[in-house]
Amino acid sequence: MSDVNVVLAQIKPRLGCVAENLALIEAEVEQAQASGADLIVFPELALTGYLLKDLVPEVALRLDAPEIVRLQELSRRISIVVGMVEVTDGYSFFNAALYLEGGRILHLHRKVYLPTYGLFDEQRYLARGEAFRAFDTRFGRMGMLICEDMWHLSASYILAMDGAATLICLSSSPARGVEGECLGSARAWQQLAATTAMFLNCHVLYCNRVGFEDGVGFWGGSEYVGPSGVSVARGFLFEEDRVSARLEEGWLRRERIFSPMLRDENLFVTMRELRRIERERGL
Numbered sequence: 467m468s469d470v471n472v473v474l475a476q477i478k479p480r481l482g483c484v485a486e487n488l489a490l491i492e493a494e495v496e497q498a499q500a501s502g503a504d505l506i507v508f509p510e511l512a513l514t515g516y517l518l519k520d521l522v523p524e525v526a527l528r529l530d531a532p533e534i535v536r537l538q539e540l541s542r543r544i545s546i547v548v549g550m551v552e553v554t555d556g557y558s559f560f561n562a563a564l565y566l567e568g569g570r571i572l573h574l575h576r577k578v579y580l581p582t583y584g585l586f587d588e589q590r591y592l593a594r595g596e597a598f599r600a601f602d603t604r605f606g607r608m609g610m611l612i613c614e615d616m617w618h619l620s621a622s623y624i625l626a627m628d629g630a631a632t633l634i635c636l637s638s639s640p641a642r643g644v645e646g647e648c649l650g651s652a653r654a655w656q657q658l659a660a661t662t663a664m665f666l667n668c669h670v671l672y673c674n675r676v677g678f679e680d681g682v683g684f685w686g687g688s689e690y691v692g693p694s695g696v697s698v699a700r701g702f703l704f705e706e707d708r709v710s711a712r713l714e715e716g717w718l719r720r721e722r723i724f725s726p727m728l729r730d731e732n733l734f735v736t737m738r739e740l741r742r743i744e745r746e747r748g749l
Contacts (some may be wrong), residue, residue, distance in 0.1 A: 470605040473498040473506045474688040474709040476701045478677030481515030484525050488513060488533050491548065492540065499544045509636050509675035510549040510613050511561065516638040517679045522591045526553035529571060541566035549636045558593040563610050563636050573601040577612035585682065600628035613637040616658060626666040627733060631718055637674040641685040652687045652703065664695030667721045667728055669713050676706055693721040
């Protein structure tokens with residue numbers, strides 16, 4: 467892994483307005499590039515807005531759509547991570563994240579865990595992804611998660627075991643709960659990001675949106691957490707923001723020497739015990 471300058475673009479997408487959101491993304495890309503950033507990360511469903519429901523088929527894009535081709539062109543100058551609704555040839559719709567670099571789609575992640583509790587009803591409108599895969603970039607090996615994915619410990623673990631030194635989580639997390647003077651959802655995500663980074667000795671980039679849709683508020687708070695679990699940079703709550711951070715290879719090296727938990731992880735034991743559980747439960 468090499469050092470990388472990152473911008474987390476904490477934007478406010480408009481629901482169902484792909485053209486307007488693409489223009490907003492282009493403007494953010496230009497500003498990030500002008501500031502010297504190597505990589506810019508956008509939130510979950512940045513191209514479409516989140517509470518789409520029956521709008522899903524109207525805003526979904528094939529990977530060869532003009533909007534995606536435009537993002538590929540922009541990625542010749544700066545690497546881009548962005549959320550969208552993908553439609554396949556068989557008309558399945560996925561909450562997806564693209565990593566674009568050097569003028570091409572380097573990796574596609576389809577959200578695996580679709581929440582159906584509280585105000586969430588994603589499985590009614592979207593198909594589930596089936597894989598977590600790390601991938602190589604010009605900055606080193608990375609992995610992507612989409613919001614609810616990160617709340618399942620196995621997801622981040624699989625990516626780390628697959629060699630990811632940086633985990634990127636795209637999110638559209640609504641504001642929920644108040645704990646004293648703290649926002650409950652913000653506190654929960656901050657704890658999750660810190661714990662994930664510390665136990666897997668990896669960089670964690672969390673990009674959450676802001677704005678309102680159908681009375682639901684999104685709280686922002688995008689964050690970079692270093693491989694020791696320390697928060698380095700954090701965005702404003704409920705306001706559009708650009709969070710700039712530098713991911714240093716030296717920090718990752720020091721943490722993995724000081725606390726070599728990944729080195730000592732025993733995949734043989736993990737896989738053996740999971741196979742035992744599978745047999746005993748008749749899965």
